[in-house]
Amino acid sequence: MKAALRPEAAAEMIPENAVLLVGGFMGTGSPHRLIEAIRLRGTRGLTVICNDLCTPEKGVGKLVASGQVSRAIVSHIGLNPLAQKKMIAGDMEIELVPQGTLVERIRAAGYGLGGVLTATGLGTPVEDGKQIVEVDGKRFLLERPIHGDFALLACHHADYAGNLGYLLTAHNFNPIMALAATTVIAEAEHIVPVGMIPPDAVKTPGVLVDHLLGTGPC
Amino acid sequence: MKAALRPEAAAEMIPENAVLLVGGFMGTGSPHRLIEAIRLRGTRGLTVICNDLCTPEKGVGKLVASGQVSRAIVSHIGLNPLAQKKMIAGDMEIELVPQGTLVERIRAAGYGLGGVLTATGLGTPVEDGKQIVEVDGKRFLLERPIHGDFALLACHHADYAGNLGYLLTAHNFNPIMALAATTVIAEAEHIVPVGMIPPDAVKTPGVLVDHLLGTGPC
Amino acid sequence: MLDAKEIIARRVAREIRPGTLVNLGIGLPSFVANHVPEEIGVFFQAENGVIGLGARPPEGMAEPSLTDAGGGFVTAVPGAASIDSAMSFGLIRGGHLDMTVLGGLQVDEKGHLANWMVPGKMVPGMGGAMDLVAGARSVVVAMLHTAKGEPKILPECTLPLTAERRVDLIVTELAVIRPTDAGLELLERGPEVSVEQILAATAARLIVKDDIPEMQLD
């Protein structure tokens, strides 16, 4: 059983220079209260791995705007002009990764695989410096696993065993990131007693989740 | 929209020497009515890719007993003494694959990946003849994708758009196999009108499913 | 008189076959959906996590957890399925997506697309574009023929490529062009556009056979 934490208590767990996997796609399915708590705490030197850097006012974009992110591994920064400016100026290290490759690299870490063999990125700058592996005469890029110190997830509902369920397009990277970090923190809109979520509706098994964040007064 | 077929009509689609991915784990979550129709039709030379060969009286084991299977790629045949006998006598080609490697190889085919890099099987006979790939100083076996001509799935409920839902331990290989075959046939216990399955409960999107088998009189 | 984007959206819509799975990029390509009749049963995928993307919601009926790849509020059709990012890109990379419609910065005589960065100036990132071009069965580029009067269809892309795969069709307000082994073949003229106007606005060599018909628009 996992008691629900306050956002500030969760933010305190995260040290400077931590590597964070953060769920969400343009902010949908991101743990907004936890992100705000990290912003208020001011933890610096963070590496953020996320689908995108959202906008400067929202989601992980807020941590870019506050200068707390020194490095990002993302697929898209098109709606965050500030991040683009920092990248071009060399003020922030940003590795751009094709979205499908990004999710598979995170999955590879979570599933104990040595890497991902993909045709995506062949013949493009994504190929630079990477090993090519031939399988049955076809060429594939070898992309390496991405593991995080923390996974910061958002979900629609959870139970106190840590089982998680997601709503509509708020799934995105969350179910995959749940396997790929040393410590997994999930922010839930609702936390229900154990036994209230049917086994077939559980998208992330509770054994993967270390800490829950509730919405109540705690 | 996909009208429900009778099992015999589905069995007719499957030619001699077809490569079949068959869902199920010791028969739980296998398409039993479809398997029976294939047995009655007598289609020969089949390659069966399945978690296990069940027992000689049940699931894909029935097709082994009837002599219709010439080749199998499975993780376990411990409860099918007939299959073991045939394998030892050289009457049937059986490739034994670690269960986790088997599901990832099928997934690799379905997800368009070049192969699977895994530590499972290193230092064992599974390693024989396979390429070893080194990633960050660690050794991994390169295991190749497995694609089928047909995926024969079982599910608890479907809608007429082909969306599928599974019950408890009857998920097993079904959701992964749904991506890895040229033609996907799903046998459902219930087929409901489109719109009756909430989007978050769909485990296999209907766009992957070519044909449905119902339980009604058709 | 239709404006340029309207012409492109209407013309691309005619490429979409009944009962297929189609991904529309954000921006111009997203307008295509408005011109696809509901009764042909196309499922639109938004790569952030829904199959069966619907129209924008009516005023006051938006749900924050149902958004498209641009982060905008959408609806979903009956029979829709929520998927996580791994499944979403499994569909894209595994060859399950019938068509993708993407914007472009440049296309060249080999049919190579560049659409994810302008070095030193604009670095939106590739998002899902590299996966889509590498994996979709058919790739349609929907873009304005020129940018600030400069041709975007060039002998060779000067910007970093999105993939080494040749795209299948280019649709602009002036022309429909098919990349082939022999080069770029002009198939259709825009409404009231002459072949001379097309040639003048195109830097790449075009293969022009007799009698280029005008686009049919619904």
Add this chain to the structure above:
Amino acid sequence: MLDAKEIIARRVAREIRPGTLVNLGIGLPSFVANHVPEEIGVFFQAENGVIGLGARPPEGMAEPSLTDAGGGFVTAVPGAASIDSAMSFGLIRGGHLDMTVLGGLQVDEKGHLANWMVPGKMVPGMGGAMDLVAGARSVVVAMLHTAKGEPKILPECTLPLTAERRVDLIVTELAVIRPTDAGLELLERGPEVSVEQILAATAARLIVKDDIPEMQLD
């Protein structure tokens, strides 16, 4: 007087830590669950697709879609989750499984396990065993000390190995043995068993320090 299997099951049960995720192999290891108190909040995984495996169902209360890895009917506890085979082996191979308890045919001085085939005689297949031994955080072998009077703990395995990884503990009715860099260390004696009896039934060299205590059983 406890029989051999009862001794092994009870002793292994004491290795299980509160709040962990544990996989029990079919056969002897499955008896371990009977001796783990419910209140310590252990989740048992059956690799065929459930986290939170429960006891056998009461007479007349079996559900065909809720089975264990041997195909037998089971129940599930509140907070259980259904998972597909990919997730199941993601948990196993990704290092999320705290402990696995497996049967064995042979274990050798290096701590290598052989448990999936006897060439030419018995070829059950590895099922999930290779993944479990390669991936679980802790691997416990639970087996009878001898087979038809012949030692199963040998200087070197003569049967094909299950993995190159050293197992963490061997529990038999006669002894508890820990494989180490230096070799097999005898930790405990079975009930009313002497060190001499253990040495006589063991072909491998055992490291025996002074004063080997008798097993504590609940």
